[in-house]
Amino acid sequence: MDDSKQKDSLIRGERTRFGRGENVSLHKLPSAQAHEPMIVRASTHRSFTRHCFRFLTFFGLIAGGLLLLVYYVIESGSLDRFLADKANEQIAAAMPEGYHARIETARLRLSGDLDLNLSVRGVTLLGPEEKQIASIGTMDFAVDPVKLIGGQVTVNSVSVDDIAVDSSALPSTGTFRLTEHRVDSLPVLVEQMFTQTDFARGILTAADTRSIYLSDIVFPVGSASPGKSVNVDIREINLNLLADGILRVDGEVLLDGTAAAFSAESVEQDGRTQSLQAEVSNLLLTPFLLRTKEDGEPMLGLEGTADLVLSLERARVDGEPAVAAQIDVGAGRFIADSIARPFNDANLNLIYDTAKKSIEISDSSFEFDGSRFPFTAGIIDLDRYQPDATDGYALDVLVRGGRFKSREPGLPPLIFDAKFTGEYRASIPRLLLDDISISSPQGMMAASFKAVFGDASPELSFGARIERMDTEAVKQLWPFWIARKPREWVSRNLHGGVVTNGDIAIYLSAGRIEGPGIPVQLDETEMKVAFDIDDTRITLSDQMPDVERSDARVSINGGRVDVEIRDGSLSVAKSRTVKLAEGTFAIADTYSKPLTGVVDIMLAGEVRDLVKLAEAPPINALKSTEFTSDQFSGSTEVNLRASFPLDRDVAFDPVWHVVADVTDGAIATPINGHQVSGLDGLVEIVPSRISYEGSGSADGIPLDVQWSMPLGRPEERPEGEEDASVLWLSGNLDDAQRNQLAPGLDDYVSGPVSITVEGGDEGNMIAVDLQQTTLSLPFIGWQKPSGVPATLSFTLTPGENGVTTLNDLHLTGSGLGARGQVTLDKEGLLAATLTDVAISPGDSVNVGMQRGKSGLDVTLTGRSFSAKPLLGQLVKSGNGGSIGGGGSSGGNVDVHFDIARVSGENDRQLSGVNGDIKVRAGKMADATLNATTASSQPMALAVAPDGDRQSVSLKTSGAGALLRFLGIYQKMTGGSLNLDMIETDAGWQGMATLTDFRLIKDEQLKKILTDPTVGNGKSLNAAYKNQINETDQRFQRAQAVIDISNGVLRVSDAFVRGDQVGATIKGVVRDAAGNIDMTGTFMPAYGLNRIFAEIPIFGPLLGNGNDKGLFGITFRLTGKTEKPELIVNPLSAIAPGVFRKIFEFQ
Structure with a gap:
């Protein structure tokens, strides 16, 4: 076999098989081949001790094995599923109908101190419709195994972690309402608390449990804002039953990221709890006392933290318990109508007075926005004052030495006392403060307040009467969250003086306060405030001079503010004022944006001072002009009407109208090049134009004047208005x-x-x-x-x-x-x-x-x-x-x-x-x-110097047409005229010569010829057998010496020679009055008649001088030159020659 197979063959626990060829006899093994083999022999004798030892050893091995087996079974988790299943069966049997619980795992292990540790994980409590009510991450129970073997179950400690509770899924068990309990039932409630403490202590003692540890308990609770909740995260709770019988609870809770510590300690005596002390520090009040809008902006309530100390002493036999509480609210903010004011400190000390059966609040105070209010109060069951009352509390609050911070820089605070008495009835439910009185050295106010609570917002009513009180006191006493906009105007614009005859009435129906984010804008039926104010200073606008030493009537109806100003004055420059005779100031709607004021006042004073007022903001009447106030003089009465913004951060062009009745006014700067003064009339100024209508003087000339001039930029003027x-x-x-x-x-x-x-x-x-x-x-x-x-x-x-x-x-x-x-x-x-x-x-x-x-x-x-x-x-x-x-x-x-x-x-x-x-x-x-001329004849006129004189020469061959043109004579036709004149000191002199002309239809000629004479009654023409043409006469020559002097035209040595008649003429043709006075001699048959004048020696006698015949008629022309009257002397017709001179006109 290779190495890997050899290693595998040596693995422990693997069966090895040998073949026939691998069997070896023992004597053939290496150990049998030694030279001196070792022989071992066993003893055949055994003692009793050895037998006992062997028995004990065997028994110990059996017990150890069993213990090892038990340990193995516990630690290997073989019992975990069995325990979980059994626990689920038992819990299912114990749960009420509709509810059940389940456990994900149960585990039994030995702890380091050899206690049995039962750990249950994933506990879930479900309600109807499988809705989760609560969940517990881990529950650990430490059980003493020795006592367990002895048949006694002893839980040394309990640890619970990661608890989440959905309170909305819990069945309703009713709400605990403090108002449903009587004040004198407080000892019963205290005794119940001690009884529950005794019960808890008994359970722990019976179970021999010394400590319980809970952590990470999270559950939601309702907040001050409807529809919103806040999670209460209890980070830990340590409950310890100490050896000296003291039951102590310590823990920490987290609210909106702010940690609060709490502790409670009860002391027993003879197995009975005698006292209970509880403390809570840095408890966040904001979620429960501050209402916010939908976007989270604070709207109404208190923002801050508090420390609470509760001290309870159990009643002795036939005795009464002792109850005391102290609440300290640290620095924070009080917010109303989204306006925040600093809240410095509040301290409330409460005790239960067993003799009076009342809750007494003593030596308490709160500091708010720089003001301090020390107070005492009492709460007692109402039927102790009103025997017929079935429920409710009587309230009594007393403020002594309260201090309101002044809103005017440099003024001392308002020191006042106040009293509030009333009742609260839960059955209605209604809060009634029917006796509110505030007194101070600055005045007094009496008021009442009522609030009726229901499903919607409460019905609120408030009424007050002020007979006399300093204005600053009224401003300080007016809560900033009530009618905020009117209050802001009063606080900012009324300075000093005394308020008299004041009435306040505020009423809000149930449901009127609609909820967060919906402002309460009181209308004229909900708020009515009216008062007189004397000797005050009124600010109409931050940009206008204040109205000083004024008397006024202020009316506030809903959002509308009306000020009727009776008199006052405005300072426009150093030591210069204008008088305000009367006027009004109004804010149509204090809730609208932008906030706009309308002023209508009558002013009187010097023109320059009132112009200075008009040229300043917000009116800026002289903007874009070259005029200044110092250029105006005179006196005037002015009506000023203006509408302008009142908010400092809002800018729009004001609308204004100024009408001034000017007396003896003047403008130093020329207008259109003319110096204007003596103005008596009306000046009208609007943003786009300034105008004047009345009388005045331009450059010292008395005139009726109308004047206007555009103001501002052309694009700012109304459409169609002239620039x-x-x-x-x-x-x-x-x-x-x-x-x-x-x-x-x-x-x-x-x-x-x-x-x-x-x-x-x-x-x-x-x-x-x-x-x-x-x-x-x-x-x-x-x-x-x-x-x-x-x-x-x-x-x-x-x-x-x-x-x-x-x-x-x-x-x-x-x-x-x-x-x-x-x-x-x-x-x-x-x-x-x-x-x-x-x-x-x-x-x-x-x-x-x-x-x-x-x-x-x-x-x-x-x-x-x-x-x-x-x-x-x-x-x-x-x-x-x-x-x-x-x-x-x-x-x-x-x-x-x-x-x-x-x-x-x-x-x-x-x-x-x-x-x-x-x-x-x-x-x-x-x-x-x-x-x-009209007869197509030329005419030439020349004027030329003749030495130091002037000479005039006129030549024309259309003399008749020229005379008709000149209006001198209308009956002439033809004729050539030569006129030569020379200037004299008095006028002109010269001679006119006229030749070859005709007279046609001359009425004066006809009259001379046809009028009857004295002798025989025949006319001159009849005497000549009507041979003289009465309508048309031709003349060969006419000549006259002309003298124009001092406005009088004269002719002399004038004669006319014709074919049938002739005449001599002299006299005034026209004087300065337009009259004629001429005389002359008319000679018929002029050619024959004149022959006598030509006879030597006898000619002057027979013809009466040159160009005069033997026979002739003297005549005279008088009257107006345009229509002269002809007078003929008939006797001259029979006086020949020189004798005719006797009959001439003189």
């Missing part, structure tokens, strides 16, 4: 006032004007009522007299270096019109461009003006122009010496005109009118005018 500033002024101005408002118009406007100015960013839009104003165009000598309706509008835009532009100029009126642009500077007219200029209906003239270094250049062009007003003005004035007339500049003007058609009197026209006019130092230097 430009607007200034509207109206008033009646004299020349000086008008010149301040719109300088440079003196040459064109004079007299009173009614003006309206609408200012804006693009300039001042000015509308002028010119009915009582004289409007002038000095370069053409035209004027609109006062009384003629006319309006002028333009946009006045101030520029740099004193330049002012009149844009969009529109002139309208009775026959008046113009539009265009005019530019003015400090010296007057700089430039103008006017179109559609009309001073009469039908005019269409364009005017261009530009001032240069040498003067003003004027260009007149157009289709048509009516010269009738100009002609009437020239005729009335009778003075053409100052073409620039009326102007203050006295400068140089160059006028060029070219007008297609010029209309005169009676719609007569000149066409192709063109020429130039030069004015120097305000007087016409020279001028030329060329035109074509």
Whole structure:
């Protein structure tokens, strides 16, 4: 065999077989081959001792074998399944119906100290529907084997590990409610505790069990938050029955990761427990006293740990037990409505007063949020005070020397006493505190409270009355979790003063508190708080000055806060205040986000102070403007209405409205270039605009004023609102006032004007009522007299270096019109461009003006122009010496005109009118005018210097048409006119010569010819046998000396020579009043009649001078020049020659 097979053949316990060839005789073995073999011989004699020894040895071997067999059976686990099956059978038989238990394994082993250790693992208790009630990981029992052999079962110790209990699967056995027990039944409950302790002690003693160890016991219990539970993890429990009869329990429990240690110790005397002491340290109260929201955020309750000490002394025979407890709650937090306040310490000392049959709480206190409340209390059965009561407790709590921390920096705490008395009835169930009184040096409050409990949240009601109490005391006494938002406003915004006539009423119906995460927002039917407050300081907004020394009425209805402010003042600067006459402040809903306040107050004071208030946050009325409060003066009354956020971390643009009634106000900064003062009217300010309406002065001119200016950025303004500033002024101005408002118009406007100015960013839009104003165009000598309706509008835009532009100029009126642009500077007219200029209906003239270094250049062009007003003005004035007339500049003007058609009197026209006019130092230097008359005859007018005088020359072959155009005479046709005039100190003088013209249908001529004479009653024409044409006369020549002086037009040495008649004329054609006074001699048969005047020597006598005939009629023209009255002297017709002079008019 190989090595592996040899090794395998030597394995112990394997049978070996030998073949025939392998058998060897003993004498052949190596030991038999020795030279001196050893012979062993056995003794044949045996003693009794040896036999006994052998028997004992045999018996010991048998017993040891049995013990080894037992040990083997135990340690090998041969009994484990048998024990498990038997245990399951016994447990199944012992379990009540519907419940059963099972054991996964049972194991019996010997421990190190030779005790039998029975270990049961995987114990599960199942309830109906196979729902697991509890599970135990391991149960170990240490049994004394010696006593077991003697027939006594002694369990030295019990160890249980990994216990899990599902309390929800346990059958309901009812809830222990402390409120269902009377106070005077406490001794009975204490005795029951001692009895149960005696019972436990008896079991342990009977079983001779000295210790029980439990560990890792986990079971859930309900928490303060509905629907949530917390696992109680008992890490270990050691129960030891000590030799001196003391039963002691020690252990550790884990709640939400916080370990609490507990211990209890009972002392016996004569087999009866006499005292019990229990202590619990660092017990976490949070899961049981703190309600949380669904997301775990704390909502209501206490967060912290507590230490508990309980001391019980068993009643002696015919005696009473002694019960005392001490609870110390360490630092933590009290949370209400998700607001946390630090909870420093609480100490409660409770004892059972056997004489009063009451629970007394003495020398107790708690410190909360910097305040301390020492108190005593008593709880007693209600029927001891009210014999007819069937259940319930009477409550009495007394606070002495309580201290509330002040919420205002620097103020001392509130020292107070309080008393709470009432009852609790479990049958209703209801808590009633019908007598709550709080007193302090700062005032008193009386109140009552009731809570009715049910399946839903309790019905709560609270009422209080405050006759008089300091405001700070009210703020300190108001619990922070009741009406939190209104309370926050009162605490933060009312400072100092005294609260009087205060009423508080709070009511919450059953079920009103809906649960975690659902805030309780009281409406106006659930909370009503109202009180007067005197001499207080009110904070309307953190960004506004406080209302100081104010009296107000505060009303809180649900989430709404209303403050009716009766008076007060606001400080806006050092030693400067504004008076608050009245007003309101309101928070529509303190529960809404963002929290918004609405203020409506009446203020009075200096304008600058109120503007300073308005320019500060949250209003920022002057934001994006160049104004500051120091630029305003005057006095005012202001209504301020504003809506703004109250939360510091919320930002939105406030909505506000300011209306100020200003008296004698002024603004230092010019508005649209004008200094504004003397304001008496209303100022309105909104976030997008500031405006004023009233009276005032612009640059010292009294006006009615309307002004507005945009505020803020354009994108922040309401849709459709204008972005430009607007200034509207109206008033009646004299020349000086008008010149301040719109300088440079003196040459064109004079007299009173009614003006309206609408200012804006693009300039001042000015509308002028010119009915009582004289409007002038000095370069053409035209004027609109006062009384003629006319309006002028333009946009006045101030520029740099004193330049002012009149844009969009529109002139309208009775026959008046113009539009265009005019530019003015400090010296007057700089430039103008006017179109559609009309001073009469039908005019269409364009005017261009530009001032240069040498003067003003004027260009007149157009289709048509009516010269009738100009002609009437020239005729009335009778003075053409100052073409620039009326102007203050006295400068140089160059006028060029070219007008297609010029209309005169009676719609007569000149066409192709063109020429130039030069004015120097305000007087016409020279001028030329060329035109074509209506009879298509040329006309030329020239004005030229003649030494230091002016001369005028007029030549035309259409004299009749020209006279009709000028409105001088309408019955002439044809004729050539030469007019030469020279300037005098008083006006003009010269001679006019007219040739070859005809008079047609002249009524005055006809009257002279047809009126009867005195002699025979015949007319002059009848005397000549009607040979004189009454309707058409031709004349060869006419001539007159003309004098225009001081507005009076005179003619002298005037004569008219015709084919049939002639005349001599002299007198005033037109005076300053528009009257005529002319005399003359009419000579019929002029050719024959004049011959007598030509006779030498006798001619002057027969003809009465040159151009006078032998026969003639004297006449006179009087009245108005436009419609003169003809007077004929009939006697002159029969007085020949020189004798006719007797009958001439003087």
